[in-house]
Amino acid sequence: MAAEGGKVDPMHQFAIEPMFGTDHWQLAGHNIAFTNSALWMAITTVALLVFVWGGMKRELVPGRWQMAVESLTGFIDNLLAANIGPAGKKYVPYIFSIFCFILFANLLGLLPLTLLGVHPFTPTSHFTVTGVLAIMSFAIVLIVGFARHGLHFFSLFVPHGTPWWLLWLIPIIELISFLVRPFSLALRLFVAMMAGHVLLEVLSSFVIGSANSGPLWGSIVGVPSFLLMVAICALELLVAGIQAYVFALLTSLYLNDAENLH
Numbered sequence: 001m002a003a004e005g006g007k008v009d010p011m012h013q014f015a016i017e018p019m020f021g022t023d024h025w026q027l028a029g030h031n032i033a034f035t036n037s038a039l040w041m042a043i044t045t046v047a048l049l050v051f052v053w054g055g056m057k058r059e060l061v062p063g064r065w066q067m068a069v070e071s072l073t074g075f076i077d078n079l080l081a082a083n084i085g086p087a088g089k090k091y092v093p094y095i096f097s098i099f100c101f102i103l104f105a106n107l108l109g110l111l112p113l114t115l116l117g118v119h120p121f122t123p124t125s126h127f128t129v130t131g132v133l134a135i136m137s138f139a140i141v142l143i144v145g146f147a148r149h150g151l152h153f154f155s156l157f158v159p160h161g162t163p164w165w166l167l168w169l170i171p172i173i174e175l176i177s178f179l180v181r182p183f184s185l186a187l188r189l190f191v192a193m194m195a196g197h198v199l200l201e202v203l204s205s206f207v208i209g210s211a212n213s214g215p216l217w218g219s220i221v222g223v224p225s226f227l228l229m230v231a232i233c234a235l236e237l238l239v240a241g242i243q244a245y246v247f248a249l250l251t252s253l254y255l256n257d258a259e260n261l262h
Helices: 036-054 064-083 085-108 127-157 170-212 214-262
Strands: 003-004 005-007
Touching: 005 127, 005 170, 036 085, 064 085, 064 214, 085 127, 085 214, 127 170, 127 214
Parallel strands: none
Antiparallel strands: 003 005
């Protein structure tokens, strides 16, 4: 949070900053500085690996950690079975990984670590990060589609029952809709996470500004704003899970198109 003279800059939290003196690291003329975004993606990856490792004990009577991992794996397995069928089982590792990565990244960005002097960063609040995740999913869909069906994969753009006199228009609309998928997939997650964090920063500016203005404004503006911040934080926890689920769900639906040409 950047505060100067009691003012809060809600966009400062999204600034990409080089860390550990890597500002001028270059590779083939391109800056490869290790940034705060890369750091928190690494932290998210480590958290995910630790979470999975803790659930691989295979105890006869599973503990809470093992139960959590197995329950989440079963949830993803059921999601894919419902949307793809038996062929969806082979996608469980990927959907599980991308779901957990997004969920952990969203939740870590909400931790109140500022109280300890650490400024958390939410990688999924950047379109470049969500865009790469969406492109990865879209690339898998294309690879699976052409590997399984060859050029017949293009029949996806001609829905069953399309009148012959619309064959010049419907495939174009379906193709555009198909190509927009990765953009909408990335944009949905990026906007949801960014908007929530901006709203929290704006409310925090109300709290700080009203507190600096005296007890009267602090009670009239600051207290309601603080209570609203608490409610928004609870909502953000819900949004963090929902957005991870929506990303995994839509990816499974797109994979269903590649597998079954629906």
